[in-house]
Amino acid sequence: MPNRLADEASLYLRQHADNPIDWQPWDDKALAEARNRNVPIFLSVGYSSCHWCHVMAHESFEDEEVAAALNRSFVSIKLDREERPDLDEVYMTAVQVANGHGGWPMTLFLTPDLKPFFAGTYFPRVGRGGRPGFLQLVQSLATAWREEREKVVEAAEEFGRHLTRMLGRQLAPAERLPELDEVDNVVESLQEGFDYQNGGFGEAPNFPPHPALRFLLEYASRRPGSAEDETGAALAEAAGAMALRTLEMMALGGIHDVVGGGFHRYSTDAVWRLPHFEKMLSDNGQLLWCYAAAAEGCEDPELAGLFRETADGIARWVEREMTGPDGLFFSALDADAEGEEGVFSTWTLEEIESALGDRAVKFIQAHQMVDGGNFQDEASRLFTGRNVLHRLEPGDWSADYSRLLEVRLQRPAPARDEKCLASWNGLMISGLIRAGRTDLAVRAIDAWIHHMVNDLPPHQVVEGRAMGSPFLDDAVYLTQAILDAAAATGRADLQEQADRSLDALLAEFGDHVLGGLHFVGKSQPSLFARTKPFFDTAVPSPIGGVLRMLLRRGDLERSLIHVAAALPWLNRLPQSMETTAEALLSWPFHQKVEARGRPEQPEVKVTLFPPQAKPDDKGLAHVAVLINIPEGLHIQTHEPPAAWLHPTTVRVEGLLGEAGFPESTEDRYAGQVQIPLRLKAPSVTQSFEVVVSFQPCTEEMCFAPQEVRLTGRVVVPE
DSSP: OOOGGGGOSOHHHHTTTTSSSOOEESSHHHHHHHHHHTOOEEEEEEOTTOHHHHHHIIIIITOHHHHHHHHHHOEEEEEETTTOHHHHHHHHHHHHHHHSOOOSSEEEEEOTTSOEEEEESOOOSSOBTTBOOHHHHHHHHHHHHHHSHHHHHHHHHHHHHHHHHHHTOOOOOOSSOOOHHHHHHHHHHHHHTOOTTTOSSOOSSBOOOHHHHHHHHHHHHHOTTTTTOHHHHHHHHHHHHHHHHHHHHHHHSTTBOTTTOSBOSEESSSSSOSEEOOEEHHHHHHHHHHHHHHHHHOOOHHHHHHHHHHHHHHHHHHHHHSBOTTSOBOOEEOSEETTEETTTTOBOHHHHHHHHGGGHHHHHHHTTOOTTOSOBOTTTOOBOSOBOOOOSSOOOOHHHHHHHHHHHTTSOOOOEEOOEEHHHHHHHHHHHHHTTOHHHHHHHHHHHHHHOBTTBOOSEEETTEEESOOOHHHHHHHHHHHHHHHHHHOOHHHHHHHHHHHHHHHHHHBOTTTOSBOSSOTTSOOSSOOOOOOSOSSSOOHHHHHHHHHHHTTOHHHHHHHHHHHHHHHHHOGGGOHHHHHHHTTSOTTSOOOOOOOOOOOOOEEEEESSEEOOOTTSEEEEEEEEEOOTTOBEEOSSOSSTTSOOOEEEEESSOEEEOOOOOTTSEEOSEEEEEEEEEOOSSOEEEEEEEEEOOBOSSOBOOOEEEEEEEEEOOOO
C-alpha cells in the first residue's frame, strides 16, 4: 500500500511512494508525530535525477528489514532538495560539518525538535570499504536513543547551536567603497587554480564553473580602463583565455551531449570525458548564456563555430524535451534509464555501425570510441562495453548527430522531473535571450507573470498549479530574466514588471540595517538561522544578482548598503564571489561617489532601578532593569520565536545574580519592560555591572543588536 508520498507533487517523493518504509513529507503532521511518539526523525534528502539516490533506494529503502527497523524506531521523512532549498542548505551544512564534504543523498537523524545528531550521505545496505551498512547504522542509532538519550540530546543541542552560529554568521559591513583592485583580485585568484591543459579549476569530479565562466567573459570585455592600464589589459586577456579554454574542452568532452544537446551534471574525471548523466535545467541555462556570449566574442572562427553549435544544441534540447504545454521549463532528466546509468546516452560500436553505415569508421575514430567501451561504472570501475562520445577537435558531424538522435529517441527515455522552478526557469530564460531565442523566453516569462502574487513568483509550478512561497533565488533570477527580455524586445510592460519585482524582492528579502539579503523572506519561517547567500555555488549568488541589476541600472542609492555587506566576503573568499565581482564591473570607479551611512540605531533607554540596593533578611538584594521602548518598536523576549532573532539577555558581573523575565503572549516586549534581578548580597558594600543585550525591531525590519552596561551597588550596613 502506498505511503503518504503518493499524493505529493514532487516526482522524487512519488518515486518512494511504494517503498515499505512509512515515508512522510516534511509537514506539520510528520513533525508532530515525532514529538508525540518522542522518537527521532530519519531525514533523507535528494532529488529525482540523482544517481546515488536511486542506488540507496534500491539497496536499502526497498528492503523489508531496513523498513521494519525504521518504522519501529523513527519517523521517516523524504525531502526534495529542489522543493525546499532552505532546509537542504541547513542540513547540507550539518553534513559538511560532520564529514568535511557533502552530497546527495543526504542521510540525517534528528531529535524531535529537528536538531541533527548524525549526518552523512550515501550508505550501502551492507557495510563495505570502511563505511558502515545502513541497517547497522539504523539499529545502532535506535539503541542509542533508547539507552543513552540524554547524551544524544546533549550532542544534538550542541550541534544545533553550532549550526545557528555558522548559518547566521556575518562580517561587519565595509565602511568604504569598492576598488577596482578587488575585482582584479578575483581573476588573479582564479588564475592560481586554473588547469591550462583541460580548462576548469579543480580535480575530479569536475563541475562546470558557471559563475566563474560568466564573470571571466564579462571581465574580458568590460573591465574598466583596460585600454589605458597594462595590468588590466593583461588580466582581461587572461580572463578571456581561461573562459574560452574551459568552454572548448567542455564542448569537446563527454559531459557535452553532442547528440541530444545540452550538458550532463558533471564529469567523474578531471578531463570532462566521463559524466554523471543527469541533466539539470540550471546548469544548461547558465552554460547557454556562456556559449552564446563566447560565440559572439570569439575571434577564432573554428572556436566560434563550436560555441555556436553548442549553444544551438542546448536551445534545441530545451525546446524539444524540457518545455511544458504552458511554455514553462521542466527541471531535470534522470541519470538512469531502464535501471542503468547512462544507457540512454552511450553507444556500442555495433549501434554506431548500424546507424551510420559507411560513415561509422570515421565517426568512431573521431569520437574516441573503443571496442570494449570507454565508459566505466563509477562504483565497480568496470567497463560496461558502452561508449561516451567525446572529441579531440571540432568538426561538422551534424548530419550524423541527427541520425543518432533519431535512433536514441526510440530508446526508453530517462524519467523527467516536470516541476517548473522559478529560479531555474529564470536562468534558462536569460540564457535563451542571450542566444537569440526570445520566442521561447518571452512565452515562459508571460506564463510566470500570470502566476505572480504581489509581483513575486511562486517557488514552483507543477502541472499548472503554483506552489510555495518564493525564495531569494526565485525572485532574483526571474526578475533578471524579465529585465533581459525587456531589453531584447523593447516591451514597456516587461520593464515595468521588472521594476516592480525588484522593489518587491528588496522589501521582502533585504536586510536594511546590515545589508545583504536573506535567502528566506521575512514572511516565511526559518530553521536555525536566516542565511545570506553571498557565495556562488552551482548557481550564481542571488545577492550578486541583485547587485548586478542595481548597478547596471546606475542605482547606487539602493546598492550601497548591499555592496558594503558583500565587500568583506569578496576580499576573504574571492573564488566564491564571481557574480558579485561581475556586478562591480558596472561600478563607477572613476567617479566620485558619496558613501551613505547606515540607518541610525533607534534610541532605547535602559536604566537600573534602584541604582543602589540593600540586602533583605535572606541575604538577597533586589533591583530591576527598566527598558523603555519607543512606539513602533519592540524587542524579543529571552526566548524569541525564530532562531535568527536576537534574544534579550541580562548578565550580572561582579556578583551572583539571576534575572526573572516577564511573560509575553506575543514573544516580544513593547512599551516599558521591567526585568527583576535577584542578587546574592556580598559581605561588604560592592559595585556590580549588569550587561543588557537586545535587538530593536519594527514590523518590517530589525536593527543591529545593542548592548548596554549599567553600574549598580549593593550597600551592606556596617
